[in-house]
Amino acid sequence: MYLHQRLDSSRLVVLLAQWTRAERAPARPDVAEQLGQWLSVVDAVELNGSLRSIEAHTAAPSAGDEEAIDAQALEDLLQKTKADLTRLATAPARPARPLRERADNTPVEQPDPQAQADFAAHGPRYAEQQRQLDARLGALRAQVRAALLKGPAPLRQLAALDGVMEQMLGAREQRLWASLPGHLERRFVQLRKAHQARVQASGHADEPLRWRQAGGWRAGFEQDLQALLLAVMQVRLQPIMGLLEAARNENKRTGFQE
Numbered sequence: 001m002y003l004h005q006r007l008d009s010s011r012l013v014v015l016l017a018q019w020t021r022a023e024r025a026p027a028r029p030d031v032a033e034q035l036g037q038w039l040s041v042v043d044a045v046e047l048n049g050s051l052r053s054i055e056a057h058t059a060a061p062s063a064g065d066e067e068a069i070d071a072q073a074l075e076d077l078l079q080k081t082k083a084d085l086t087r088l089a090t091a092p093a094r095p096a097r098p099l100r101e102r103a104d105n106t107p108v109e110q111p112d113p114q115a116q117a118d119f120a121a122h123g124p125r126y127a128e129q130q131r132q133l134d135a136r137l138g139a140l141r142a143q144v145r146a147a148l149l150k151g152p153a154p155l156r157q158l159a160a161l162d163g164v165m166e167q168m169l170g171a172r173e174q175r176l177w178a179s180l181p182g183h184l185e186r187r188f189v190q191l192r193k194a195h196q197a198r199v200q201a202s203g204h205a206d207e208p209l210r211w212r213q214a215g216g217w218r219a220g221f222e223q224d225l226q227a228l229l230l231a232v233m234q235v236r237l238q239p240i241m242g243l244l245e246a247a248r249n250e251n252k253r254t255g256f257q258e
Contacts, residue, residue, distance in 0.1 A: 113208035
């Protein structure tokens with residue numbers, strides 16, 4: 001189910017490979033090897049100590065200390081958050097306000113297409129959407145983890161480990177997310193240059209009002225921006241879905257009926 005997804009087949013990896021026109025993705029190391037590249041010797045020692053502490057504090061709970069996990073309620077919360085963020089990612093961009101006067105006689109009641117011909121008009125919008133995605137998914141992960149910390153020892157250990165890993169890898173992850181606007185900007189420039197080349201080859205004048213119509217280069221960029229946000233969401237949901245799958249498996253093992 002959730003945990004069976006391969007890292008190298010994630011929508012984000014595939015999308016970025018398409019943008020860079022990679023003919024063949026390089027061989028990817030397994031999860032343990034990738035993690036080893038992220039952690040220093042100091043990190044490894046700290047992680048080992050955390051694992052020992054988690055085992056010591058969660059292996060033997062007091063009587064009545066455990067609660068059955070309502071995995072369905074957590075699943076419903078996840079689906080609501082996912083639906084909200086999908087609507088955010090796929091919401092149409094607000095058109096630029098028209099200029100009062102245009103040298104090319106574009107009607108003033110129409111949006112000004114030239115105002116969004118540079119990436120600077122889109123970078124802040126992506127950054128804000130990314131910020132909202134980060135806040136919502138971070139809060140959801142913490143909420144799911146808090147629920148598992150009230151459950152049986154295996155789930156408490158998993159939740160505690162997830163907290164340690166999020167804290168330890170968080171800075172590296174944020175640097176990776178911060179690199180995505182650069183990929184998006186390069187994609188924007190790529191689409192704009194391809195459009196300009198087609199116009200020049202056709203011998204006809206450019207028609208900015210068609211950029212946002214179906215088949216236009218700006219419409220294509222909007223699709224790519226939405227695809228990037230959805231791909232990031234998919235990657236960031238994986239740890240949360242992993243926690244939920246563990247809760248479901250534990251409920252089945254103990255015979256708890258949701």
